[in-house]
Amino acid sequence: MKLFNGANIVLSEIPVLGVQLFREKIISQCQEGARLVNFFGHEEVDGGVRLFAFLGWDEDSEITVFSTRILADHPQYESLTKDLIQAHWFEREVAEQWAIIPEGHPWLKPLRYHANYRGKADIWPDVSSRPIPGSYSFYAVESPEVHEVGVGPVHAGIIEPGHFRFQCHGEEVMHLEIQLGYQHRGLELLMRGRDFKRSALLSEAIAGDTAVGHSIAHCEVVESLSGCVIPPKAQAIRAVALELERLSNHVGDLGAMSADVGFLPTSAYFGRMRGDYLNLLLALTGNRFGKGLCRPGGVLFDVDSQMAEEFCRKLKGYKKEFEDVSNLLFTKPSVLARFEGVGAISMENAKKIGLVGPAGRACRLERDVRIDYSSGFWQFSHIPISLAATGDVFGRALVRRQEVVRSLEFLLRILSSLPQGGIFVKPPALKPDSLALSLVEGWRGEIMHVGITDENGGFARYKIKDPSFHNWFGLSLAMRGQEISDFPLCNKSFNLSYCGHDL
Amino acid sequence: MLPSRYRGRPMIAGQGSPLDLGQITFAPDDGIQYSNDFRLSAAKRRDLVLKNNETVLACALNDQMRQLFGRSLKLRQVSAGGCNACEADLNVLNTVVFDLSRFGIQFVASPRHADGMIVTGPIVRNMREALLKTYEAMPEPKIVIASGACAISGGLFAESPEASKGLETIVPVDLYIPGCPPHPLTILDGLLRLLGRIKR
Numbered sequence: 001m002k003l004f005n006g007a008n009i010v011l012s013e014i015p016v017l018g019v020q021l022f023r024e025k026i027i028s029q030c031q032e033g034a035r036l037v038n039f040f041g042h043e044e045v046d047g048g049v050r051l052f053a054f055l056g057w058d059e060d061s062e063i064t065v066f067s068t069r070i071l072a073d074h075p076q077y078e079s080l081t082k083d084l085i086q087a088h089w090f091e092r093e094v095a096e097q098w099a100i101i102p103e104g105h106p107w108l109k110p111l112r113y114h115a116n117y118r119g120k121a122d123i124w125p126d127v128s129s130r131p132i133p134g135s136y137s138f139y140a141v142e143s144p145e146v147h148e149v150g151v152g153p154v155h156a157g158i159i160e161p162g163h164f165r166f167q168c169h170g171e172e173v174m175h176l177e178i179q180l181g182y183q184h185r186g187l188e189l190l191m192r193g194r195d196f197k198r199s200a201l202l203s204e205a206i207a208g209d210t211a212v213g214h215s216i217a218h219c220e221v222v223e224s225l226s227g228c229v230i231p232p233k234a235q236a237i238r239a240v241a242l243e244l245e246r247l248s249n250h251v252g253d254l255g256a257m258s259a260d261v262g263f264l265p266t267s268a269y270f271g272r273m274r275g276d277y278l279n280l281l282l283a284l285t286g287n288r289f290g291k292g293l294c295r296p297g298g299v300l301f302d303v304d305s306q307m308a309e310e311f312c313r314k315l316k317g318y319k320k321e322f323e324d325v326s327n328l329l330f331t332k333p334s335v336l337a338r339f340e341g342v343g344a345i346s347m348e349n350a351k352k353i354g355l356v357g358p359a360g361r362a363c364r365l366e367r368d369v370r371i372d373y374s375s376g377f378w379q380f381s382h383i384p385i386s387l388a389a390t391g392d393v394f395g396r397a398l399v400r401r402q403e404v405v406r407s408l409e410f411l412l413r414i415l416s417s418l419p420q421g422g423i424f425v426k427p428p429a430l431k432p433d434s435l436a437l438s439l440v441e442g443w444r445g446e447i448m449h450v451g452i453t454d455e456n457g458g459f460a461r462y463k464i465k466d467p468s469f470h471n472w473f474g475l476s477l478a479m480r481g482q483e484i485s486d487f488p489l490c491n492k493s494f495n496l497s498y499c500g501h502d503l
Numbered sequence: 504m505l506p507s508r509y510r511g512r513p514m515i516a517g518q519g520s521p522l523d524l525g526q527i528t529f530a531p532d533d534g535i536q537y538s539n540d541f542r543l544s545a546a547k548r549r550d551l552v553l554k555n556n557e558t559v560l561a562c563a564l565n566d567q568m569r570q571l572f573g574r575s576l577k578l579r580q581v582s583a584g585g586c587n588a589c590e591a592d593l594n595v596l597n598t599v600v601f602d603l604s605r606f607g608i609q610f611v612a613s614p615r616h617a618d619g620m621i622v623t624g625p626i627v628r629n630m631r632e633a634l635l636k637t638y639e640a641m642p643e644p645k646i647v648i649a650s651g652a653c654a655i656s657g658g659l660f661a662e663s664p665e666a667s668k669g670l671e672t673i674v675p676v677d678l679y680i681p682g683c684p685p686h687p688l689t690i691l692d693g694l695l696r697l698l699g700r701i702k703r
């Protein structure tokens with residue numbers, strides 16, 4: 001079954017395959033050029049679990065979806081990961097959420113350390129009763145010459161919690177295992193039901209630095225299921241907010257990367273400039289992170305011509321400033337020496353593990369939802385893709401630099417020709433027993449939300465995927481063979497979300 | 504200086520039901536009218552519950568604590584299950600715009616060097632132990648600050664079995680900073696009041 005971004009479908013129309021065929025089809029489609037954009041379970045009335053696979057065909061702007069049934073009394077299937085590395089994290093998530101064993105998975109450990117959703121015996125008996133990592137050891141390289149370094153969960157700065165376990169030979173990192181789950185707050189379960197006012201608020205708290213991106217994805221799921229077409233002006237305002245969010249984060253990241261190579265001038269400049277974009281979001285939405293703007297049916301705040309002019313005037317100034325400061329950063333040999341060749345990932349490996357967003361584009365992977373699966377305002381106004389070829393810290397910095405300039409050009413263009421008309425329509429009730437999906441290019445990459453309704457049109461299942469879910473493994477891979485002292489820089493160059501991952 | 508759409512201290516009309524600043528998320532569609540006043544912090548949990556337009560803002564620590572910390576306060580930040588927006592706007596205090604260290608307040612990398620901790624997020628099950636260990640590792644006397652709706656009451660996550668109902672259910676709290684997230688000015692105002700450096 002082929003779907004486009006923002007589509008919905010009656011659940012019974014999604015093909016159900018035998019378990020073995022399901023597995024083979026995922027693998028063969030990935031060999032033919034698709035990639036795994038989502039893979040998750042949903043409990044059925046008989047206690048079994050229906051597994052859904054979503055395969056993205058970026059060039060065709062289509063997503064194929066099909067499913068299989070895992071029986072309640074036989075909760076296992078042959079793991080995909082041994083033949084398809086990009087399934088690694090997804091299979092661990094399914095195992096943890098539904099107590100289903102992917103047989104032959106090479107590293108079957110809990111992702112977030114919580115009890116499963118079915119109330120069955122967990123695969124790991126003490127997964128929710130002991131502090132992370134429980135009784136599950138880290139990957140260890142055994143040799144008297146190898147030492148281990150453990151960092152976290154509480155870190156030295158103001159950062160979210162996570163645990164990093166390095167296997168080192170001298171200064172060189174042989175392996176890094178990343179253990180997350182500390183931010184797990186049971187979000188997907190809270191999203192169930194039919195209180196859409198509440199689910200909109202929760203969607204803004206999936207990852208606060210991506211409040212706009214995730215809330216757009218949520219709104220599009222509700223709007224798809226209710227057949228609600230929002231006014232063009234609301235779409236344009238969402239696009240403005242999404243790009244402001246991207247700008248604040250990209251600029252902030254360039255500042256953080258400057259700080260980590262000890263280049264303080266641009267660290268201070270970018271740090272302040274990041275605030276300029278947050279303050280524009282504040283002026284637009286009353287909240288520095290854009291919380292409160294997007295609601296199913298449109299947006300709650302309008303942009304009148306005076307505000308649009310004011311924003312354009314400011315953005316022109318910010319653009320000039322950004323060009324000057326980024327020239328300062330990108331022309332310093334001492335900075336380039338620290339950026340180039342550090343934490344590189346080959347295009348081939350990036351593809352294998354399924355990198356998305358700027359981290360993927362830095363490896364020349366042409367993946368950008370705004371272009372590949374354009375919906376909303378992106379159907380009418382385009383942004384060129386920004387790519388780099390080196391896959392290293394430099395590449396990730398360069399992609400951000402290009403994207404900042406392109407987002408600014410885009411904003412200047414649409415703010416000077418905003419559509420006229422209303423900004424909100426009340427969405428009708430949601431279709432029962434259906435599934436809808438939405439993809440949004442957040443500043444970290446591909447966000448995907450999938451909502452499945454029950455017979456009353458409330459959410460029976462809500463699946464959230466932050467781009468970090470794909471990319472955390474990329475950070476591990478980037479650290480192989482690197483100096484351990486380069487970890488902070490590598491980490492900032494990805495700047496992944498803990499809470500968006502942990503849900 | 505804050506734009507007109509900014510949502511600060513709520514305005515209470517007439518004899519409405521009490522409003523808990525520690526629970527609300529300052530959303531534009533929650534039926535509450537908001538003013539532009541960014542001063543929101545309180546030293547007692549009950550002072551966050553507004554019954555009328557009377558304002559009880561945070562007051563200073565006692566003399567002995569002020570003598571110890573009034574000119575130099577080192578804080579350890581513990582992030583415990585929120586959405587990271589609270590952390591982001593705490594970090595902003597370190598930029599050149601706010602330059603927190605000029606007030607003698609600094610974030611430190613070890614609980615052993617800290618006079619207190621500032622906690623964000625609803626203290627989820629998986630962070631409870633790390634939070635308690637941090638608390639225990641700080642030397643006495645110590646200050647505890649809850650920043651954001653999540654840390655004060657569990658916020659949006661209060662109903663999740665994974666979350667707590669607020670930091671005060673785990674350790675005693677000296678300062679509550681409401682918001683979702685609190686604006687950097689709200690945080691700064693709260694900290695300076697706690698140290699007795701703003702009185703009005």
Ligand code: SF4
Nearest residue numbers: 585586651652653684
């Ligand atoms: S209080 Fe609001 S902004 Fe702060 S962590 Fe919780 S949800 Fe995020």
